Amino acid sequence: MQDGLLQNQPLAAHHTFGLQANARFFIEIKHEDELGALLGLPYEPKLILGGGSNIFFTTDYPGLVMKNRILGIDIIDEDEDSLIVQIGGGVVWHDLVLWAVAHNYGGLENLSLIPGTVGAAPIQNIGAYGVEFDSVFHELTAVNIAIGESKVFDKTACKFGYRNSIFKNELKGQYLIIRVKIRLKKRSTNLLWSTVIFVPC
Numbered sequence: 464m465q466d467g468l469l470q471n472q473p474l475a476a477h478h479t480f481g482l483q484a485n486a487r488f489f490i491e492i493k494h495e496d497e498l499g500a501l502l503g504l505p506y507e508p509k510l511i512l513g514g515g516s517n518i519f520f521t522t523d524y525p526g527l528v529m530k531n532r533i534l535g536i537d538i539i540d541e542d543e544d545s546l547i548v549q550i551g552g553g554v555v556w557h558d559l560v561l562w563a564v565a566h567n568y569g570g571l572e573n574l575s576l577i578p579g580t581v582g583a584a585p586i587q588n589i590g591a592y593g594v595e596f597d598s599v600f601h602e603l604t605a606v607n608i609a610i611g612e613s614k615v616f617d618k619t620a621c622k623f624g625y626r627n628s629i630f631k632n633e634l635k636g637q638y639l640i641i642r643v644k645i646r647l648k649k650r651s652t653n654l655l656w657s658t659v660i661f662v663p664c
């Protein structure tokens with residue numbers, strides 16, 4: 464049996480509603496290299512799970528639940544005004560927001576405290592307070608869970624809409640998003656200081 468593959472695993476701790484249900488097979492994916500061997504196995508159907516905040520298990524799941532635990536937040540490119548950050552799909556979304564705010568990188572502030580993982584953010588193009596995820600999106604890499612092939616999706620290919628994307632429509636359940644790249648702004652310290660100095664008393 465595949466390393467880390469569990470049978471009859473309770474799912475209560477893996478979804479927000481916490482209802483008791485079991486997955487016939489369950490695995491946590493910590494690295495994309497683990498996917499190749501796993502996808503060849505005949506454990507059908509397969510379900511991709513992030514933080515479980517938008518999934519409701521009411522009965523046992525008859526196939527394989529694949530929980531995304533691929534981590535990492537890395538700056539991979541930058542210029543004077545902005546930077547490209549690559550994030551593992553299993554990173555908790557709010558941890559990413561806290562990281563950006565702590566480093567004074569702008570773009571994610573309105574999206575704080577949205578439950579779930581980075582890998583799930585493109586699925587419904589998460590949003591709050593008038594800001595949508597696609598406003599910072601650069602590109603993502605996802606693996607086709609039927610054939611194991613990875614593919615890069617740019618903004619056009621994702622077909623983002625209001626709480627919508629290609630991953631909720633024609634590609635529903637077909638791709639596991641392993642990493643996401645976003646563009647954040649470098650804030651001007653001078654601007655912040657001048658705001659503080661010229662606030663009227």
Ligand SMILES: Cc1cc2nc3c(=O)[nH]c(=O)nc-3n(C[C@H](O)[C@H](O)[C@H](O)COP(=O)(O)OP(=O)(O)OC[C@H]3O[C@@H](n4cnc5c(N)ncnc54)[C@H](O)[C@@H]3O)c2cc1C
Binds near residue numbers: 514531582588641
């Ligand atoms: C209290 C509460 C408040 C919320 N507030 C907001 C809000 O303000 N704005 C907003 O937009 N949403 C909100 N949501 C919805 C939720 O935060 C989002 O849908 C979030 O993106 C779900 O992330 P998750 O990791 O929990 O996904 P899950 O619930 O685990 O999965 C959701 C869907 O995405 C798929 N999926 C998950 N990870 C991947 C992956 N790596 N690759 C491919 N498919 C994947 C799953 O198969 C499933 O179809 C809220 C939910 C709750 C419970």
